[in-house]
Amino acid sequence: MKSTIITIGDEILIGQILDTNSRYISQALNTLGVVVAERTSIGDNREQIIQTLDRALTSSDIVIITGGLGPTKDDITKHTLTQYFGSELYYNEQIGEAVRTLLAKRGIEFNDLNRGQAMVPRCCTVLNNAHGTAPGMWFERDGKVVISLPGVPFEMVHLMEDEVLPRLREQFTLKSIVHRTMITAGIAESILAQRIAQWEEALPSVLHLAYLPAPNVVRLRLSAYEVEKEEAAQLIDTQFELLRAIIPEAIVGFEGATVEEAVHRWMIEHNKTLSVSESCTGGAIASKFTAMAGASAYFQCGVVSYSNDAKCDILGVNPDSIAKYGAVSEQVAIEMALGACRAGHSHYAISTTGIAGPTGGSVEKPVGTVWIGIATPEKCFAVCKNCGTDRGQIIQRATAYAIKLLYDSL
Amino acid sequence: MKSTIITIGDEILIGQILDTNSRYISQALNTLGVVVAERTSIGDNREQIIQTLDRALTSSDIVIITGGLGPTKDDITKHTLTQYFGSELYYNEQIGEAVRTLLAKRGIEFNDLNRGQAMVPRCCTVLNNAHGTAPGMWFERDGKVVISLPGVPFEMVHLMEDEVLPRLREQFTLKSIVHRTMITAGIAESILAQRIAQWEEALPSVLHLAYLPAPNVVRLRLSAYEVEKEEAAQLIDTQFELLRAIIPEAIVGFEGATVEEAVHRWMIEHNKTLSVSESCTGGAIASKFTAMAGASAYFQCGVVSYSNDAKCDILGVNPDSIAKYGAVSEQVAIEMALGACRAGHSHYAISTTGIAGPTGGSVEKPVGTVWIGIATPEKCFAVCKNCGTDRGQIIQRATAYAIKLLYDSL
Numbered sequence: 001m002k003s004t005i006i007t008i009g010d011e012i013l014i015g016q017i018l019d020t021n022s023r024y025i026s027q028a029l030n031t032l033g034v035v036v037a038e039r040t041s042i043g044d045n046r047e048q049i050i051q052t053l054d055r056a057l058t059s060s061d062i063v064i065i066t067g068g069l070g071p072t073k074d075d076i077t078k079h080t081l082t083q084y085f086g087s088e089l090y091y092n093e094q095i096g097e098a099v100r101t102l103l104a105k106r107g108i109e110f111n112d113l114n115r116g117q118a119m120v121p122r123c124c125t126v127l128n129n130a131h132g133t134a135p136g137m138w139f140e141r142d143g144k145v146v147i148s149l150p151g152v153p154f155e156m157v158h159l160m161e162d163e164v165l166p167r168l169r170e171q172f173t174l175k176s177i178v179h180r181t182m183i184t185a186g187i188a189e190s191i192l193a194q195r196i197a198q199w200e201e202a203l204p205s206v207l208h209l210a211y212l213p214a215p216n217v218v219r220l221r222l223s224a225y226e227v228e229k230e231e232a233a234q235l236i237d238t239q240f241e242l243l244r245a246i247i248p249e250a251i252v253g254f255e256g257a258t259v260e261e262a263v264h265r266w267m268i269e270h271n272k273t274l275s276v277s278e279s280c281t282g283g284a285i286a287s288k289f290t291a292m293a294g295a296s297a298y299f300q301c302g303v304v305s306y307s308n309d310a311k312c313d314i315l316g317v318n319p320d321s322i323a324k325y326g327a328v329s330e331q332v333a334i335e336m337a338l339g340a341c342r343a344g345h346s347h348y349a350i351s352t353t354g355i356a357g358p359t360g361g362s363v364e365k366p367v368g369t370v371w372i373g374i375a376t377p378e379k380c381f382a383v384c385k386n387c388g389t390d391r392g393q394i395i396q397r398a399t400a401y402a403i404k405l406l407y408d409s410l
Numbered sequence: 411m412k413s414t415i416i417t418i419g420d421e422i423l424i425g426q427i428l429d430t431n432s433r434y435i436s437q438a439l440n441t442l443g444v445v446v447a448e449r450t451s452i453g454d455n456r457e458q459i460i461q462t463l464d465r466a467l468t469s470s471d472i473v474i475i476t477g478g479l480g481p482t483k484d485d486i487t488k489h490t491l492t493q494y495f496g497s498e499l500y501y502n503e504q505i506g507e508a509v510r511t512l513l514a515k516r517g518i519e520f521n522d523l524n525r526g527q528a529m530v531p532r533c534c535t536v537l538n539n540a541h542g543t544a545p546g547m548w549f550e551r552d553g554k555v556v557i558s559l560p561g562v563p564f565e566m567v568h569l570m571e572d573e574v575l576p577r578l579r580e581q582f583t584l585k586s587i588v589h590r591t592m593i594t595a596g597i598a599e600s601i602l603a604q605r606i607a608q609w610e611e612a613l614p615s616v617l618h619l620a621y622l623p624a625p626n627v628v629r630l631r632l633s634a635y636e637v638e639k640e641e642a643a644q645l646i647d648t649q650f651e652l653l654r655a656i657i658p659e660a661i662v663g664f665e666g667a668t669v670e671e672a673v674h675r676w677m678i679e680h681n682k683t684l685s686v687s688e689s690c691t692g693g694a695i696a697s698k699f700t701a702m703a704g705a706s707a708y709f710q711c712g713v714v715s716y717s718n719d720a721k722c723d724i725l726g727v728n729p730d731s732i733a734k735y736g737a738v739s740e741q742v743a744i745e746m747a748l749g750a751c752r753a754g755h756s757h758y759a760i761s762t763t764g765i766a767g768p769t770g771g772s773v774e775k776p777v778g779t780v781w782i783g784i785a786t787p788e789k790c791f792a793v794c795k796n797c798g799t800d801r802g803q804i805i806q807r808a809t810a811y812a813i814k815l816l817y818d819s820l
């Protein structure tokens with residue numbers, strides 16, 4: 001079963017907003033067992049809407065459209081669809097009353113524009129929008145379905161969950177789509193691909209492998225389309241088990257479980273505590289941990305010691321070490337990690353000191369050089385890593401590498 | 411001048427990743443004066459790539475494609491484009507050496523897969539990728555341009571800025587596109603539309619108005635396509651001034667530079683320094699500032715004082731204040747801000763202490779309660795803000811609000 005997602009709105013085409021609706025709908029349809037063949041974003045333009053819809057209906061059974069249902073003049077989706085399906089608008093009393101009640105709750109008077117929102121095409125099934133003033137619409141033609149939803153994300157999500165997904169499940173016989181993603185760290189994509197080439201070669205034809213590289217992390221996704229769910233899941237598990245024997249040191253976890261989540265769980269389970277001291281990563285490591293609910297159980301403190309004074313005053317780094325080895329050095333990384341443990345009274349600590357650029361590099365220590373320190377109850381050490389050339393990338397890579405280094409030391 | 415953006419990757423169609431590339435490219439093209447007529451996301455599928463490209467070339471002068479250029483088997487964009495343009499691949503020594511050097515810096519050996527990345531079609535102009543192993547490619551046909559870029563966001567951004575945008579500027583005579591967005595708050599979209607109906611009616615035909623509703627906020631965007639920049643900007647300013655007379659109480663501001671960028675510039679220009687102490691935001695504020703190149707000129711230190719001990723030991727918060735008022739209180743926020751100034755020897759400081767949830771809330775201090783402290787050379791104060799119900803949202807909102815509060819105090 002194939003589908004196309006069409007998001008309508010000039011704000012998408014000019015990059016004013018990020019199109020999160022497409023992602024949510026993609027995930028929801030995949031979970032349901034519907035393949036998303038294409039996603040298209042177009043403007044609030046009559047001809048473009050008609051052309052795109054024509055094309056979508058030749059290749060897909062299900063078309064989901066979001067956007068262009070507001071009360072104002074720039075929104076033309078409803079009128080265009082009414083015309084496309086050769087229908088006409090009428091005032092739907094029930095929607096009118098629902099909108100009036102919703103607005104009254106917010107102290108807003110019902111006006112002509114709201115009245116316009118209760119006008120719907122005769123040929124569609126109205127999908128009740130409990131969270132907004134624009135109803136959803138469900139059209140059918142030749143066994144194919146076109147669904148129009150408002151573009152406001154939370155209204156769209158509620159309509160999908162309450163109205164669209166249950167109806168699709170009822171109307172179509174759907175097989176499952178199964179995706180599972182293994183997270184590896186510390187091996188470059190090209191090296192990884194070489195090491196697992198034989199395994200990849202021998203994959204059952206029903207499984208599709210994809211590589212998703214990110215700084216210091218490569219995710220391996222196995223997908224099976226339109227299959228029996230349990231069977232496919234088992235097949236994937238078997239293949240991942242085989243992979244575990246080939247790259248045992250590189251497997252960090254599975255999606256849903258990032259490295260920081262693994263550390264998070266370990267700290268809570270083992271009743272240990274963590275502090276971090278960051279220079280070049282500037283708070284990125286601390287915010288990764290503190291973004292997770294329950295972090296206060298183990299996360300003691302983070303110090304973003306950007307200045308040398310802060311390194312010495314707060315973390316107790318010896319000013320002589322900075323003078324002798326430089327702020328970006330093994331010695332300072334170690335002293336920062338020990339200092340974080342001390343300052344936070346914690347069992348474990350991570351430290352980073354490096355050159356995020358674009359300036360500050362030298363021949364011996366080019367931009368991208370990062371020393372990462374790890375302190376555990378048993379030892380304290382530091383590792384030097386070249387984290388690339390772009391400031392954002394350097395921060396991301398150093399963050400990922402540092403957390404992985406701690407994880408390996410637990 | 412019209413363009414189409416095509417993003418390739420099954421990970422987009424199944425919703426595994428958010429397509430941020432499309433948004434960045436949309437913004438960049440708009441700034442350049444190129445209209446984005448359509449954005450399409452498709453899978454790593456040969457027929458689909460060819461069909462989509464065919465279609466894009468009938469309606470657009472410029473087509474930008476991202477994704478599918480990795481070294482692994484699932485990536486087929488380069489082979490498909492080579493065939494599409496009737497060309498053949500050859501080994502480009504220069505790219506090969508650049509990739510070898512880049513990998514050597516990271517301690518990775520150059521293998522056959524990397525060799526494959528240095529194979530490029532004869533008919534294209536190679537765009538040098540200084541930050542990754544997949545080069546960009548620039549094809550031309552009948553005066554139209556097709557550009558293929560890697561899907562890794564930061565590599566794509568560097569290629570756009572260093573290679574693509576300068577070439578487009580050189581090759582095409584481009585007029586400007588001007589968007590300006592006024593932010594209103596407190597008036598429902600339908601009421602707002604009614605109040606400004608006459609103004610909207612009288613807008614010059616070159617200006618297009620769009621309404622962008624969000625909870626409690628409606629953004630009004632005026633756009634002018636393919637115009638003289640100064641003239642259009644002036645026209646929009648005049649219209650917004652007229653609007654100010656109609657809805658004076660509702661105008662919150664204009665969309666533009668981020669607040670942290672404004673603070674960043676101010677600190678550098680005024681030679682002042684900043685430190686932050688964060689509890690519930692957990693490093694998010696520090697990482698916003700340190701993500702910007704040049705932050706080391708003013709950013710002294712950040713302390714993520716998650717534990718009460720860290721608040722007292724590092725920031726000098728009085729334990730009696732915590733005992734008497736609680737860690738989430740005006741008094742502690744003020745002491746944290748003052749402590750951050752002291753610890754970082756800085757002129758300004760931000761502090762946050764709140765309940766990010768999902769647990770830890772109470773009747774008096776529900777989840778979402780955040781005290782934000784600001785210290786300046788003249789004063790120190792704290793403000794309480796309810797930042798919502800979801801942990802991620804609370805961290806984001808508190809971060810945004812805290813930076814705005816500092817900005818207002820400069």
